């Protein structure tokens with residue numbers, strides 16, 4: 001973890017200090033409040049695995065973390081050997097989580113990359129499992145990550161913090177591209193609210209959402225969301241754009257509902273085009 005941005009925790013782990021307002025927040029309160037500071041509304045990092053449980057509408061979802069993914073699935077993805085070779089540290093907070101489950105009745109693959117950790121082999125393998133499962137089962141793919149992760153994935157703007165090789169990033173980009181070829185929706189959610197546009201060569205999919213508690217997020221109607229989704233479908237076959245723009249800001253608590261509406265929209269559009 002980066003020392004400047006790691007949130008301060010009491011030695012017994014019961015209290016967190018919010019870097020937005022310096023208030024001490026009881027850990028259980030924070031968990032109940034989706035890691036949003038009850039005093040100032042600041043968004044604290046939401047642990048990757050807990051985020052899966054928050055977004056999937058059913059209590060049961062299939063864990064796609066390398067050590068937990070069903071062996072038969074890994075075999076059919078041709079990834080069993082790679083997973084065996086990968087060191088998967090059993091940390092209390094996962095640096096990446098992935099799962100297969102349902103949001104508002106739509107089956108989907110969801111991956112969450114925890115902010116601030118250097119990208120490593122574990123990210124590569126977990127993302128590969130997620131992308132290939134989406135391709136195999138013809139499910140949409142949702143990726144949640146922060147801006148710092150996008151920058152690390154940008155092959156032309158690599159930082160020393162990235163431990164993922166250029167070849168691995170290129171490989172992931174190609175695999176992501178297969179989702180578009182198969183006309184499977186791909187949704188990116190950025191957990192940094194203050195983003196206008198970012199430059200990236202890593203595929204960010206059809207729709208980019210950003211988490212934010214801004215007034216526009218709270219008052220926006222559903223119409224622009226559907227418009228954005230329609231535009232995304234129409235431009236699927238265009239050349240990849242190197243400038244990614246935020247299509248919509250969504251408060252953290254509304255993210256499951258917003259994703260559910262998008263998935264439902266894409267499922268209906270897909271149903272009418274085939």
Ligand SMILES: [Zn+2]
Pocket residue numbers: 018019020021022023037038039040041042
């Ligand atoms: Zn606060």
